[in-house]
Amino acid sequence: MRLPLDRHSDIPLYRQIEGFLRQGILSGSFAPETRLPATRTLARDLGLNRLTVETAYAELQADGLIYTRSGSGTYVLPRFQPAPVAHTSSDLAWPRWHHAEMRSVSAPTPDELLAAARQPHPLSLANGTGDPHLFPVKDFHKIMQTVIRRDGIAALEYGDPRGYAPLRRTIAHVLTSQGMAVHPDQILITSGSQQGLALVSQLLLKPGDEVLVETPTYAGALDLFRALNLSIVSVPLDAQGLQIERLEQRLQQRLIKLIYTMPTFQNPTGSCLSTPRRRQLLALADRYNVPILEDDFVGDLRYEGRAQPALKALDPGGHVIYASTFSKMLMPGLRVGFLVATGPIYDRLVNFKRASDLATSNLIQRAVEAYVTIGRYQAHLRRSCQIYRQRRDAMLTSIKRQLPASVQFNPPHGGLFVWLRLPAGLSSSELLPLACEAGVAFAPGRDFFPADSVEDNGLRLNFATQQPADIEEAIKRLGIALRRLR
Amino acid sequence: MRLPLDRHSDIPLYRQIEGFLRQGILSGSFAPETRLPATRTLARDLGLNRLTVETAYAELQADGLIYTRSGSGTYVLPRFQPAPVAHTSSDLAWPRWHHAEMRSVSAPTPDELLAAARQPHPLSLANGTGDPHLFPVKDFHKIMQTVIRRDGIAALEYGDPRGYAPLRRTIAHVLTSQGMAVHPDQILITSGSQQGLALVSQLLLKPGDEVLVETPTYAGALDLFRALNLSIVSVPLDAQGLQIERLEQRLQQRLIKLIYTMPTFQNPTGSCLSTPRRRQLLALADRYNVPILEDDFVGDLRYEGRAQPALKALDPGGHVIYASTFSKMLMPGLRVGFLVATGPIYDRLVNFKRASDLATSNLIQRAVEAYVTIGRYQAHLRRSCQIYRQRRDAMLTSIKRQLPASVQFNPPHGGLFVWLRLPAGLSSSELLPLACEAGVAFAPGRDFFPADSVEDNGLRLNFATQQPADIEEAIKRLGIALRRLR
Numbered sequence: 008m009r010l011p012l013d014r015h016s017d018i019p020l021y022r023q024i025e026g027f028l029r030q031g032i033l034s035g036s037f038a039p040e041t042r043l044p045a046t047r048t049l050a051r052d053l054g055l056n057r058l059t060v061e062t063a064y065a066e067l068q069a070d071g072l073i074y075t076r077s078g079s080g081t082y083v084l085p086r087f088q089p090a091p092v093a094h095t096s097s098d099l100a101w102p103r104w105h106h107a108e109m110r111s112v113s114a115p116t117p118d119e120l121l122a123a124a125r126q127p128h129p130l131s132l133a134n135g136t137g138d139p140h141l142f143p144v145k146d147f148h149k150i151m152q153t154v155i156r157r158d159g160i161a162a163l164e165y166g167d168p169r170g171y172a173p174l175r176r177t178i179a180h181v182l183t184s185q186g187m188a189v190h191p192d193q194i195l196i197t198s199g200s201q202q203g204l205a206l207v208s209q210l211l212l213k214p215g216d217e218v219l220v221e222t223p224t225y226a227g228a229l230d231l232f233r234a235l236n237l238s239i240v241s242v243p244l245d246a247q248g249l250q251i252e253r254l255e256q257r258l259q260q261r262l263i264k265l266i267y268t269m270p271t272f273q274n275p276t277g278s279c280l281s282t283p284r285r286r287q288l289l290a291l292a293d294r295y296n297v298p299i300l301e302d303d304f305v306g307d308l309r310y311e312g313r314a315q316p317a318l319k320a321l322d323p324g325g326h327v328i329y330a331s332t333f334s335k336m337l338m339p340g341l342r343v344g345f346l347v348a349t350g351p352i353y354d355r356l357v358n359f360k361r362a363s364d365l366a367t368s369n370l371i372q373r374a375v376e377a378y379v380t381i382g383r384y385q386a387h388l389r390r391s392c393q394i395y396r397q398r399r400d401a402m403l404t405s406i407k408r409q410l411p412a413s414v415q416f417n418p419p420h421g422g423l424f425v426w427l428r429l430p431a432g433l434s435s436s437e438l439l440p441l442a443c444e445a446g447v448a449f450a451p452g453r454d455f456f457p458a459d460s461v462e463d464n465g466l467r468l469n470f471a472t473q474q475p476a477d478i479e480e481a482i483k484r485l486g487i488a489l490r491r492l493r
Numbered sequence: 494m495r496l497p498l499d500r501h502s503d504i505p506l507y508r509q510i511e512g513f514l515r516q517g518i519l520s521g522s523f524a525p526e527t528r529l530p531a532t533r534t535l536a537r538d539l540g541l542n543r544l545t546v547e548t549a550y551a552e553l554q555a556d557g558l559i560y561t562r563s564g565s566g567t568y569v570l571p572r573f574q575p576a577p578v579a580h581t582s583s584d585l586a587w588p589r590w591h592h593a594e595m596r597s598v599s600a601p602t603p604d605e606l607l608a609a610a611r612q613p614h615p616l617s618l619a620n621g622t623g624d625p626h627l628f629p630v631k632d633f634h635k636i637m638q639t640v641i642r643r644d645g646i647a648a649l650e651y652g653d654p655r656g657y658a659p660l661r662r663t664i665a666h667v668l669t670s671q672g673m674a675v676h677p678d679q680i681l682i683t684s685g686s687q688q689g690l691a692l693v694s695q696l697l698l699k700p701g702d703e704v705l706v707e708t709p710t711y712a713g714a715l716d717l718f719r720a721l722n723l724s725i726v727s728v729p730l731d732a733q734g735l736q737i738e739r740l741e742q743r744l745q746q747r748l749i750k751l752i753y754t755m756p757t758f759q760n761p762t763g764s765c766l767s768t769p770r771r772r773q774l775l776a777l778a779d780r781y782n783v784p785i786l787e788d789d790f791v792g793d794l795r796y797e798g799r800a801q802p803a804l805k806a807l808d809p810g811g812h813v814i815y816a817s818t819f820s821k822m823l824m825p826g827l828r829v830g831f832l833v834a835t836g837p838i839y840d841r842l843v844n845f846k847r848a849s850d851l852a853t854s855n856l857i858q859r860a861v862e863a864y865v866t867i868g869r870y871q872a873h874l875r876r877s878c879q880i881y882r883q884r885r886d887a888m889l890t891s892i893k894r895q896l897p898a899s900v901q902f903n904p905p906h907g908g909l910f911v912w913l914r915l916p917a918g919l920s921s922s923e924l925l926p927l928a929c930e931a932g933v934a935f936a937p938g939r940d941f942f943p944a945d946s947v948e949d950n951g952l953r954l955n956f957a958t959q960q961p962a963d964i965e966e967a968i969k970r971l972g973i974a975l976r977r978l979r
Binding site: 008009010011012027030031034035036037038041042052053054100101102103104105106107139140142144147148151152155156159160162163164165166179180182183184185186187188189190197198199201202205209211213214227230231233234235236292293296297298306307313314315316317320321324325326338339340341342350351352355358359361362363364365366367368369370371381382385 | 494495496497498513516517520521522523524527528538539540586587588589590591592593625626628630633634637638641642645646648649650651652665666668669670671672673674675676683684685687688691695697699700713716717719720721722778779782783784792793799800801802803806807810811812824825826827828836837838841844845847848849850851852853854855856857867868871
């Protein structure tokens, strides 16, 4: 035990020991039933006379904080859970370097608002992922067992910073079978696609640099760019996706260091970038020497219409870094995503990944590799598309039936989201608490805009995570909330 | 399937389809036995006449690249593994933004050199971690099963960005039982301690800022600081650890934004910062408003001598951010570490962690939580200390017996490493290949210094990962290599 003692203090050493243990026990930091070191051991550890330690223990025992089991040792008596610590009270006392511009994270999330509303049957459409219940937990469980039995210690040692080689091969095969020819040595496994976005922006940009986003865009990317103190430049979407003309104006006016885009079934709007614009975008990236970060989080969740190639598939020149994830097929909590990069930037990304966290959990990578085969992937994809299509149709029907025609939307051909636009003057932020009162949550539009260009009349609905009947009920509740808002 | 087709190209569409599939198959990107989409499906996906697709398939089949199983579909014929891609050949063709100052990572590691030497019984002392064989894989396997059965889908969804609450409670209890009173809400779970170091330096420093390190120091931290383009300022260690007087000179001369230190059983030297210096260091951090990042990767692996408190335990004022890991008790590949921070900086770190990768794998966190109890931790710690002490003694004895007296070292009282200093003029980098030839690998000293202050006569030996008999043999081989070097 490494007690902080001050031998030059006026406070006697036995009191210092007693004080440390007392505070730890009362604050709950000392687990109940924790065995304290034997007085002999502690005295030796601290280079003290044993009597000093015994005196301290005696005081604590007299106060009923610890007790002795004869022949077994000294133990902490049970206590309650510790109360949370409050920083804010004494903020001024902390060193100056603690303080900085910081976006508040205190605002409750839609789902927290929904839970607070205490509806008997709350329905959330605020989710950002697919339906976890489509994931066969039992199969994955079996495979996890097999992997630990098969690989033993090897599964628990450091792995290749690029990622487990067989998993990179599988991903290359899956991507190729989806129309993007990729080599395993062009793939970098990341801890979810969020880490992919973080690695790319941290490697290529420094604080103050300008990153261009389409608006509205993924809130998690905006959080990241804010956390990195990047300057966020925005170009609004239209029905064909990112507006190329306005993009080029921006590239002429500003020194853009990165273009972040979701060309296929975009989050939150569900819109797709038209194929001509995809080629124009690549031409601009080439002309202005700007890297493109393509976030293809649900690119192959397509329910109808013509398949569009990923930007990366149209880009032999290495202008695009491609980020994706298995979260839509597997589980978000596994935190396994990947980057695809060609050219020298790949090695720099691997370097940066290793510096950031050495490697992604080897065990999880091996389990994912054992679970994901092309056959399974394609089967799971077919099944997900079938189920999500039905749910999307249920939602579109309900919207037309339950919501006023003044609420606008473009039916998405794939992905997870429908983006609603309220009549001008109505605020989705003001709608949210009313909706949660009525028993439905959604993602308010403001979260998907950078600070300087917030639009508040949009809202994102996830149609993938609820059953058709619940979707209909959820939209009905949304209609009630909307009438209350007006 | 999302094939990249160019409808304005002179190349007929069937040739474009054939070309894509051919390249994918020949490059090995298409997995053997991959089922190609039915011609009807692909034609619909691409908005083409079915005949176009059939023509493309016919060409490929004629070339023996694909085959048809009647009634089942069209499949890719088996191929070899793809050859690795070579970037470097055509580097100049890549966009300019690909290129930047980059430290080469091509040099082979000590273990790669050792493997290349093809010794019948190679012995590596180059490892940076404890002995993985002390880890009870079977128990952990059982607990992983229990957790998946117990928590089901919950274990596979996103978790709290701060980390799984019960795990943070356990860590708080373990730290307190080791002499550092900590509240669960002051703990942030990270993907290994490496991510802890990365989060702190990325949050507090920007490119060009100055970070102060003791030299020699942890190579992984130097890699990180280089990757972040920080300016590295060094202060050499002496027998009592970081030299406080020289540290204060640096703080007066330069604008140091962070002090990175391993006060207890330092990597690579195994030395400890004396308690008076610990208090002086904290006083300086306060006077100069500089945060301290304390890396306590093996703080309680102590084999003798008086226990010294962690800096964090001496620091009520929030000057210290504490980073550690369970890797020495569990397995490196699990990637579970943690930060301890008090004051406003804690919330900023949580924010930055969420922006970086949302959260660390929920499943792994739950498994670690289920495995780690204070009782188990203390038992495992006792056992590890007992075994590692024997191995350290074996190494010190062998060094005295096998190596010339001109090779200097300070016997470490804990940790994993012995640091040898060769007589002036001898280079451990030159010794390494000879040692690997003789069948033993070590970590050469140059890896532990920033570029501007490299010393090449030191070497780090890991005494924790080999049996005593192998340690003796390894040191004998080192002696042979040393005689060859002279």
